[in-house]
Amino acid sequence: MAVIGFDIGGTKISAALYDKGHPFVMGKVLLGDAEGDGVLHIILDLIDTLLEDAGGDVSAVGMAVPGIWNEEAGTVWAPNVPGWIDYPLLERLLQHFSHLPIYITSDRACYIMGEVWKGNAQGCRDAIFLAAGTGIAAGIMAGGNVLHGSGGVAGAIGWMALNKPYDEKYKPMGCNEYYASGPGLVRYAREVLKELPHYSGMFRKNKNLTSENLINSYDQGDEVAVQVIRNAIEYWGMCIANLVSIFNPEKIILGGGVFQNAGCRFSEAIMTEVLQWGQPVSTRQFSLECSALGEMAGLYGAIYFALQEEKKQRFHE
Amino acid sequence: MAVIGFDIGGTKISAALYDKGHPFVMGKVLLGDAEGDGVLHIILDLIDTLLEDAGGDVSAVGMAVPGIWNEEAGTVWAPNVPGWIDYPLLERLLQHFSHLPIYITSDRACYIMGEVWKGNAQGCRDAIFLAAGTGIAAGIMAGGNVLHGSGGVAGAIGWMALNKPYDEKYKPMGCNEYYASGPGLVRYAREVLKELPHYSGMFRKNKNLTSENLINSYDQGDEVAVQVIRNAIEYWGMCIANLVSIFNPEKIILGGGVFQNAGCRFSEAIMTEVLQWGQPVSTRQFSLECSALGEMAGLYGAIYFALQEEKKQRFHE
Numbered sequence: 001m002a003v004i005g006f007d008i009g010g011t012k013i014s015a016a017l018y019d020k021g022h023p024f025v026m027g028k029v030l031l032g033d034a035e036g037d038g039v040l041h042i043i044l045d046l047i048d049t050l051l052e053d054a055g056g057d058v059s060a061v062g063m064a065v066p067g068i069w070n071e072e073a074g075t076v077w078a079p080n081v082p083g084w085i086d087y088p089l090l091e092r093l094l095q096h097f098s099h100l101p102i103y104i105t106s107d108r109a110c111y112i113m114g115e116v117w118k119g120n121a122q123g124c125r126d127a128i129f130l131a132a133g134t135g136i137a138a139g140i141m142a143g144g145n146v147l148h149g150s151g152g153v154a155g156a157i158g159w160m161a162l163n164k165p166y167d168e169k170y171k172p173m174g175c176n177e178y179y180a181s182g183p184g185l186v187r188y189a190r191e192v193l194k195e196l197p198h199y200s201g202m203f204r205k206n207k208n209l210t211s212e213n214l215i216n217s218y219d220q221g222d223e224v225a226v227q228v229i230r231n232a233i234e235y236w237g238m239c240i241a242n243l244v245s246i247f248n249p250e251k252i253i254l255g256g257g258v259f260q261n262a263g264c265r266f267s268e269a270i271m272t273e274v275l276q277w278g279q280p281v282s283t284r285q286f287s288l289e290c291s292a293l294g295e296m297a298g299l300y301g302a303i304y305f306a307l308q309e310e311k312k313q314r315f316h317e
Numbered sequence: 318m319a320v321i322g323f324d325i326g327g328t329k330i331s332a333a334l335y336d337k338g339h340p341f342v343m344g345k346v347l348l349g350d351a352e353g354d355g356v357l358h359i360i361l362d363l364i365d366t367l368l369e370d371a372g373g374d375v376s377a378v379g380m381a382v383p384g385i386w387n388e389e390a391g392t393v394w395a396p397n398v399p400g401w402i403d404y405p406l407l408e409r410l411l412q413h414f415s416h417l418p419i420y421i422t423s424d425r426a427c428y429i430m431g432e433v434w435k436g437n438a439q440g441c442r443d444a445i446f447l448a449a450g451t452g453i454a455a456g457i458m459a460g461g462n463v464l465h466g467s468g469g470v471a472g473a474i475g476w477m478a479l480n481k482p483y484d485e486k487y488k489p490m491g492c493n494e495y496y497a498s499g500p501g502l503v504r505y506a507r508e509v510l511k512e513l514p515h516y517s518g519m520f521r522k523n524k525n526l527t528s529e530n531l532i533n534s535y536d537q538g539d540e541v542a543v544q545v546i547r548n549a550i551e552y553w554g555m556c557i558a559n560l561v562s563i564f565n566p567e568k569i570i571l572g573g574g575v576f577q578n579a580g581c582r583f584s585e586a587i588m589t590e591v592l593q594w595g596q597p598v599s600t601r602q603f604s605l606e607c608s609a610l611g612e613m614a615g616l617y618g619a620i621y622f623a624l625q626e627e628k629k630q631r632f633h634e
Contacts, residue, residue, distance in 0.1 A: 068598065124467075125467070126466055126467040138563070140563075142459060142462070142464050142466075142471070143462055143464060143465065145459070145460055145462055147459050147460060147564065148460065148565075149443055149459075149564055149565025149566065149599065150441075150442070150443040150565055150566060150567045150602060150603075151565055151598065151599065151602045152565070153565040153596060153598050153599045153602070154459070154563065154564055154565040155563065156562045156563070156565070156596035156599060157562060157563060158562075158596075159558070159559075159562040159594065159595055159596040160559050160562060160563075161479060161555035161558050161559055161594040161595075162478060162479065162481060163480070163481050164479060164480050164551055164552075164555060165551065166590070166593045166594060170593075170594070171593075174562070174594075174596065175594065234481055234482065235481075238478035238481060241476070241478050242476075242477050242478055242559060243563075245473045245474060245475075245476040245477060245491070246455070246457075246471065246472065246473070246474060246477075246560075246563065247464065247466055247471055248465075248466020248467055248468055248469070248470040248471040248473070249466065249467060250467045273483070276483045276487075276488075277476065277478040277483060277487070277491075277492065278476055278478075279470060279473035279475075279476040279491065281385065281468065281470050282466065282468065282470045282473060285467060285468045285470070286467075
């Protein structure tokens with residue numbers, strides 16, 4: 001029996017078929033202009049294709065959604081997927097595949113499950129995936145259980161308060177995300193540029209101002225890049241220190257678009273911050289690592305989630 | 318069958334006998350000059366007394382220890398109990414009471430278990446006890462499970478990084494605890510007094526400088542008290558906002574010496590901070606409450622812990 005996994009993103013949908021004896025079979029579809037039910041139909045088509053690949057022999061579907069999964073209502077709130085505001089995803093899927101057990105959860109929950117299953121957190125019961133990209137979020141496993149919170153919103157560390165006093169500019173996305181997400185790097189670069197009227201480097205040109213370029217220009221000593229990345233390292237370090245003091249984890253895994261670009265390049269500098277700020281016993285007990293699965297973490301996690309939920313079902317039967 | 322509960326503190330030990338049909342029978346013993354094995358003997362005597370009270374009919378002992386409970390090693394690291402640095406508490410207890418199942422865990426874990434069992438978090442699966450006293454720590458229940466972390470150090474929110482850049486003065490106790498614990502209020506009052514040479518209020522006298530007096534003088538508008546408490550409210554608010562963004566809990570319970578003095582007096586001001594900083598969906602989903610059990614929270618929690626562990630044992634048999 002095979003399992004189907006999905007990682008739904010704001011621009012693309014990845015899907016895979018997993019069978020114990022076989023490697024993944026995968027598909028990736030760009031969302032394009034699809035909205036609401038249009039996104040659903042891309043998913044339905046992918047399920048059809050993968051069911052065919054598996055000769056119909058599929059026991060469950062696991063799905064990672066970007067945003068808040070409201071388990072009670074069966075709805076998804078995913079601001080990056082057009083038309084998915086309290087979208088009744090489970091009901092719509094079951095209208096077409098009533099015979100298939102379908103398990104849905106948040107993408108960040110899947111990231112840490114993926115790393116625990118097949119990545120750099122194998123064997124851990126206390127581990128956190130820190131995803132920094134367009135936003136900042138954490139997938140958290142504590143004592144062997146993935147955290148969801150009372151309303152499915154756990155892990156919203158983009159909102160971590162790290163720099164008092166409060167500033168109205170944090171309102172749309174939170175203090176941590178304001179500075180330390182991908183768009184945050186660009187945002188802070190704009191602030192820095194204003195304070196450096198004599199700077200004539202590459203970031204004077206607006207089109208060069210991307211988080212990827214800022215990360216890559218740090219090693220060359222570009223004045224703007226150095227200020228922006230140093231500031232971000234302080235935020236990443238404080239954020240990780242807080243997670244370490246709160247959770248006393250074995251590992252924290254760096255992932256998401258920002259760390260796919262940066263790799264482990266800043267890990268040492270981040271650890272210096274963590275060791276200053278964090279609870280000293282806990283900071284010695286954890287290690288900081290980069291994601292082994294990169295942008296596949298969510299897909300691996302969705303498959304693992306389906307396998308785990310299946311196992312629970314069998315246990316209760 | 319009765320259950321014995323213990324709450325070990327740095328100055329006193331509280332113990333209780335709990336029987337389903339009967340209310341608590343309690344004892345409290347000051348530590349005095351007791352150290353290491355001396356503290357153990359107070360505990361042993363209390364167990365003897367309570368065993369006698371119960372006619373020998375005791376099924377388990379639950380114990381809350383102040384600091385780190387290393388479950389693997391069976392040792393306690395409790396800097397406030399003289400001589401209890403990696404103290405082999407479980408082994409020593411079992412030397413005297415080999416027939417008694419004894420369950421030990423951290424005091425902060427017991428605080429939240431107490432409130433979930435008999436206090437203001439009844440029925441919650443996601444709830445946090447914020448204890449502000451000599452130190453600051455959190456007892457955290459997430460998804461129905463109490464967090465311990467990989468080395469028993471979870472919940473060390475005194476180390477929460479809230480005010481960049483890093484300052485060496487945070488090193489002994491963490492940034493949050495530096496300002497927002499009981500001694501932190503006094504510490505910050507000293508800083509404020511230096512900046513107010515013309516102030517001639519009650520806090521000019523060193524002997525008046527206690528966290529209790531600072532809390533009680535806030536309503537009278539004392540200049541030092543107002544500055545100190547406003548600063549603490551900012552820290553408490555940011556700390557709680559971070560817990561809310563990370564855990565998406567139903568309730569956060571304020572307890573410990575500071576909030577036993579302050580009561581719910583600052584709750585509204587703290588909530589104003591929380592609503593600014595925290596993830597907006599999660600901040601709307603939680604409520605901030607004061608401890609219903611006060612300094613009894615640890616004792617209730619230790620009893621509940623023993624009852625729960627007993628149930629698990631029976632389930633496995």
